[in-house]
Amino acid sequence: MTHHDSSDRQGFATRAIHAGQEPDPRTGAVNVPIYATSTFAQDGVGGLREGFEYARTGNPTRAALETALAALEGGAHGRAFSSGMAATDAALRAMLRPGDHLVIPNDAYGGTFRLIDKVLVHWGIDYSVAPVGDTEAIAAAIRPETKLVWIESPTNPLLNVADIAAVATATHAAGARLVVDNTFATPFYQRPLALGADVVLHSTTKYLGGHSDVIGGALVTDDAELDAAFGFLQNGAGGVPGPFDVFLTLRGLKTLAVRMERHTANARAVVELLRGHPGVSEVLYPGYAGMVSIRLAGGREAALDLCKKLEIFTLAESLGGVESLVELPAAMTHASTAGSLLEVPDDLVRLSVGIEDVEDLLGDLTRALG
Structure with a gap:
């Protein structure tokens, strides 16, 4: 068209x-x-x-x-x-x-x-x-x-x-x-x-x-x-x-414009929290939008544990919705890359930061990371 x-x-x-x-x-x-x-x-x-x-x-x-x-x-x-x-x-x-x-x-x-x-x-x-x-x-x-x-x-x-x-x-x-x-x-x-x-x-x-x-x-x-x-x-x-x-x-x-502003504001707050957390070895964030990936200091088991313990972040594939989601790419969205040149680290957790109240998201992450 x-x-x-x-x-x-x-x-x-x-x-x-x-x-x-x-x-x-x-x-x-x-x-x-x-x-x-x-x-x-x-x-x-x-x-x-x-x-x-x-x-x-x-x-x-x-x-x-x-x-x-x-x-x-x-x-x-x-x-x-x-x-x-x-x-x-x-x-x-x-x-x-x-x-x-x-x-x-x-x-x-x-x-x-x-x-x-x-x-x-x-x-x-x-x-x-x-x-x-x-x-x-x-x-x-x-x-x-x-x-x-x-x-x-x-x-x-x-x-x-x-x-x-x-x-x-x-x-x-x-x-x-x-x-x-x-x-x-x-x-x-x-x-x-x-x-x-x-x-x-x-x-x-x-x-x-x-x-x-x-x-x-x-x-x-x-x-x-x-x-x-x-x-x-x-x-x-x-x-x-x-x-x-x-x-x-x-x-x-x-509502794309107002949602993107809120996704970004929430994601930046999440990144600030995670960058200072001892359980997180690396935070990946481009500086805008709502996608944040982290690597866990405790490896794959810690990544699985985080996915299990989060409550407001729903364990699910996909991203970009109003609700916050969490997933383990190596076992979920990117399982097809296993053994290839595109294999994803197994300690990587991907967060799609939604537009909920940011204090609730930060509290959920703090509690789940321990």
Whole structure:
């Protein structure tokens, strides 16, 4: 869906609430209606109203979300998918062909790694890994057949940060394209397209939806040809979100700015507490948003113990919701990396710091750490 409106000149929170979400012209409804329909009546053969014919191909509720996502990332085109992995799959298949090579972070999200390592390699795709914070290492990993550099910044779960502009320069100098997974930073803190990225990816399940009640993904780009390729796969492979999921994601976007401010304030307080705690050997935090990873001085047993003893922090996978979550990546979200170049330390605990009262979160951690 191509994004055309005047919202580019507006502030972030204004765009999050209004881009693609104007009151319904027919009824005046201030929220975008949930168009729960699989098909659309045509005025004569091929006479489409507003361009909609079949809901896998396009749906007005989804179109509103795609406009909003593009506006927040400062991009021309947005596409919504049924999950972050569906968006990842579409991007990889649109941009790679058998014989191509890509570079990924040496601490990439386990699901991204699994899709590349267990599926795409069987279709003739090769990959190399490099530390996301080392632009020279990324450039050195690029080969003549490299078509794609894929980074997360910050990474999941080690929270390493890339110099996106420098990586974009190195990638483009080699004739490749750059995809940035912006799930952890969100467009509130970072706009990869403005830094030179070709494509931005989101698991909208996380901060953009923000309430742990919906699964979704997105791709945003300024490249019309790439957007058409994403749209072809969106329709042709069918990994599209339903209108109810899209409605929940749109509702989440409206409070993204205030939520990110609170996530960050709470996370900074958590980091301050943990950096001074003898039971914690290392605190990993990029300085913004709500993701904090820690390594426990007592190793894996201490990490397991912390996960068990926390009460307000719920032991669960995923992140970016209003409630605080804790997980052990090596045994949970990143189990697929075991024994690989991307293996996660077994004493690492990942915290998704929510927007509860910060004193309660600090008390929960203090008590659980002992």
